[in-house]
Amino acid sequence: MNKTSPVAVNTKSMTFRRSKTRISDKIIPILLGLCALLSVFTTIGIVYTLLQESVIFFKEVPVWSFLTGTTWSPILPPKEFGVLPLLGGTLLITGIAILFAVPIGLACAIYLNEYAPARVRGVVKPVLEVLAGVPTIVYGYFALETVTPFLQKIFPNMGIFNALSAGIVVGIMVLPMISSLSEDAMRAVPKSLRHGAYALGATRFEVALKIVLPAALSGVVSSFVLAFSRAIGETMIVTVAAGATPQLTLNPLESIQTMTSYIVQVSMGDVPRGTIEYGTIFAVGLTLFVITFLLNILAQWVARRFREEY
């Protein structure tokens, strides 16, 4: 009897616990589901706001002239609402950033994955990822106070606000995204593939470039696309360092204005609600949203299209 009584107590408490577990089993999925729904509703809310305010704008300015106009002067007369200078400025910055970040990021990933000793990798990778955590306003002043003066020594006629410096620093910002995600993708390539190549007499570089990189292509390319869409939406760096001159130019030494920094500029000012100038914020925001949305779809498509299964 002495031995059975604790067992009896235990079973009792067990059933008690079980019933509690069942309740939490029901509540927790609901709570988790609510959290997931919250993000869905946020997205819907954003799209709704953007559309609602843009509609007012596009009643006054035809979509076509907005998309094809080459002059952006929404506040001062003669008022013109052609988004191309802002789009051009954004793409110029993004282009410079990607030109800078893709080769270096890829080189970092290959080095970390194929060459670096475990100890070096253990230090370098976290340090690279710290770059992703630097506040972008800090990057902005880094571009303005450090990179631009340095570049001005190479290009003496370059202005203090220019696309090149901002673009390079945006590149530095997205660098860890490319190197880290690519490195993860390369790490996932099975060892057996590498060993096979080594057995055939391939050098390390050949293995990295001809075996691992193609095998990891879906991850690598989607890291590019993600970095691209992150660079397009970057705001603080371009606001601080790229200037506020909407113009259609391919010259990286010129001051330009991106879609994001335009939105910042106008939001800081006193544009009255409900006016066409106020609508520009949402029209430009919608354009930006559509672009990053399409890019994210592209990233998913790329990831699926180039996936190699082993």
Added chain:
Amino acid sequence: MFRRRGRKPAGILVLVLMLSTLLAACGGGTSGGASGENKENGSAQQTEENTSTALTGTIEIDGSSTLHPLTEAVAEEFGAANPDVRIPIGTGGTGAGFKRFNNSEIAVSNASRPIKDSEAEEAKANGITYHEVLVAYDGLSVVVNPSNEFVDKLTVDELKKIYEPNSTVKTWADVREGWPAEEIKIYSPGTDHGTFDYFTEAINGEAQASRNDSQITFSADTNAVVQGVAGDKNSIGYFGFSFYEENQDKLKLVPIDNGTATVAPSMETIKDNSYAPLSRPLLLYVNDKELERPEVSAFMNFYLENAASLAGEVGFVPLQDDQYKAEKDKLAK
């Protein structure tokens, strides 16, 4: 058994974490937005002040970034004596300030130009009456990069040539013969700054009339104009005198030839009105309804009592003592 015991707290932990995040998200809004700067130095004077009045409340101010340094200096002194009064001050520009002023969002509007008719009408339509208070004078300062050696002065006409709508000036050679044919980088405070309104009216003859092409950069933040002129060899820009005073080492001040004399802005030339046409009044607009609050009227009187000593510190020219007295009398009416 043992496992089960371990798992239960984990489930509760998740719940607690979720709840606390939710609570934190809800509560976050109320605690933010307070500016703590007024709390400093409070304890010293507190005992003395507490005997007479213990003012509390918030005095919302927004508007001109030019006038901001003076208002901030006054608010700091005022906050030292009245630690329970919070005075958040925005720098959205004079136009932005009046916009908020007319929506009754702020008690006091900093202005680097007199209120426009359209703004006054809007205030009237919204049932807002106000007092206009002159607090100091400022001289709009035209500056170029310090490495620029050829610009000795600019006439009002030359300034107009550079800044007027549809300006054809591309290089310094277009401004005056003999100057180098280097492209000018033109900077201007943003279109909702009183500085922009005042400059365009004084130089181009009409407020908001300005060139508007890829050669001119409008910055909503006046410090970006300072950075631009300081960083570009062939630049020109303008802003309130205090911005020049703070950044003298990075900028070269340009004397202005107004046809009768060539004058550079300084305390003296702004005070005796010889720095024409670019010296201007700095004003406060206070909502009459807000003025009835004891802390607001105390602040306004404090402002007029201390503006004379603080204006010089932040780069403005104070009024005469009897002028301040007259402004105070106006306020009492």
